[in-house]
Amino acid sequence: MHNKNTEITVGMFVAAGIVALFILAMKVSNLADLNDEEGYRVVAEFENIGGLKVRSPVTLAGVRVGRVEAIDLNSQTYNADVTLNLYGSYNQIPTDTAASIYTAGLLGEQYIGLEAGAEDEFLQDGDVIDLTQPALVLEQVIGQFLFSKAEGDE
Amino acid sequence: MIDTIRSLGRWGLDSFERLGRGHIFLLHTLQGVPELFLRFSLVIQQLFSVGVLSVLLILISGLFVGMVLGLQGYNTLVDFGAEESLGVLVSLSLVRELGPVVSALLFAGRAGSALTAEIGLMKSTEQLSGMEMMAVDPMRRVIAPRFLAGLISMPLLAALFSAMGIFGGFLVGHSLLGIDDGAFWSQMQVKTDWYDDVLNGVIKSIVFGFVCTWIALFEGYDATPTSEGVGRATTRTVVHSAFAILGLDFVLTALMFGEG
Amino acid sequence: MPLIKIRDLHFYRGSRAIFDGVNIDIDRGKITAIMGPSGTGKTTLLRLIGGQLRPDRGTIEVDGQDVHKLSHSDLYDLRKRMGMLFQSGALLTDLSVFDNVAFPLREHTKLPESLIRDLVLMKLQSVGLRNAHNLMPSELSGGMARRVALARAVTLDPMMIMYDEPFTGQDPISMGTLVNLIHKMNDAMKLTSVIVSHDVAETAEIADYIYLLSAGKVIEKGSPVQLKRSSSQWVQQFMQGLPDGPVPFHFPGDSLEDDLFSQKVSG
Structure with a gap:
């Protein structure tokens, strides 16, 4: 009773739709990057995180080594506690590594850049990164610039 | 004056009553869905007329929408020297908004109106009544399979639309305007996130598919059983679906992308 | 005991009474006709019997069961034993003649396809359309569509069959065919038939008993012969199709003289 051709075309339609979804997942979005290998957590305390968001990338020498997992306010120091999830395969990052918040391009989004230190010991789960540099907030930079310029003029 | 208020009141009451009937209708439809898995051939037939017959329209529209996005986006981005971001612009606008919304609007125009006309015609030629008297529940036999087919088709069509649009944007950006394909x-x-962007877009299109199919089937089922009534119901399907899609899109966008 | 027992039936559409206290008995194995002018709700009556509409008051019993007190599934079980022939035929337009007749069998039974084929062809043979089984409903004439619908209505071998205006709009040949078929079906299958119609001659030819309805009430009942001898002027007007009588030719309202000579300007 049911036309065979109908079933075939419907099958093709469903398959094409699923392929399109797959393309959107793998080729267009970052799903391919998301299947994070089990990593380890490190906390860094920043004075100001600017526009940093959960899931922003963490890079070392430009290579992506992890992502921001959580951002909390430290109620004692009033600084931001940023929890980084570093991929398990990058388990040889020295303990005196410095973390800074950078902006990708002039208007791009913010990410955390690590600069490797020289210690022989490596960061482990639960460690804290002490050397941090806060995000540059454009208004503050411009304000400082104008202020110093005004001082210089006098 | 009093007459105006009275007609407004009557309109309000009528609308409420229709809304109520619409929800009861939906309830009966949903009750018919589970047993469809035992008779999936009914759904396959409807997938053909609801889904497959819309594919060509969706693919071509998607391609052109993507190409236009590529051109317009390039012209704007090049002023900032950010033409490398064209890929982001195209993919985000398609995956988040245009894919689900435009394909749902096209779906309402193509498949929704056809569903309304078909059901309305079945009603006006007493086919639905005839089925009832043959002890076959039209809600289960006619309405539910079409509903499920619409629900399945919509996200697939939206995905096809988005994929095709991104391809169109890439064609324009890379082949015509010479943007580096690697950068694109x-x-x-x-920049395109699987959960935040793609999955939310898919959720949107499922919601739109649900609402559009519901409206189309209900309008057909509730149509005045004359050729004039069916014609008016078909128009209503397209208009109401468009309102519902755009209104819900705002609500969903606010829920999904509202907080940073 | 009659197969269908209608007691004190009231049904309103808006504030207009379609039925206003109607009592009807339909005997088993007989052809009973319900007749009346257009707009007296004859089709509505069939829908009430079939449980598609609910009466505002009164009861309808079919084979001892109160139709409107049945649960959804019991009602559907009852409907499997009722056949109904709609005025338009109500064939499913996307299925062929064969599939239309096979439809109730495929929906309600798990018979093997070869058996369904035999049954369907037999039913089509009985209405003379076996060789048309490959046609689509759009390719059929009105009379043929009704005959297919008749074949479909009897595929499940129902106990009764209801005909909604079976003769309306038919040419004399298909009319004769249908009259003949309804009669034969009734006798051959031991059916109970209910015919709703306003075609007096054809209906009187085959009906065993006739109810005349008007303005929501049963005006007269009896065998065709009794009705033809009825003393009621109304019955005579209806049975003989006189243009004027108790049912006036003119729509009631102001008299012509008033309308022509009064100074009132309408609008």
């Missing part, structure tokens, strides 16, 4: 794809991949 990699920027896109970095």
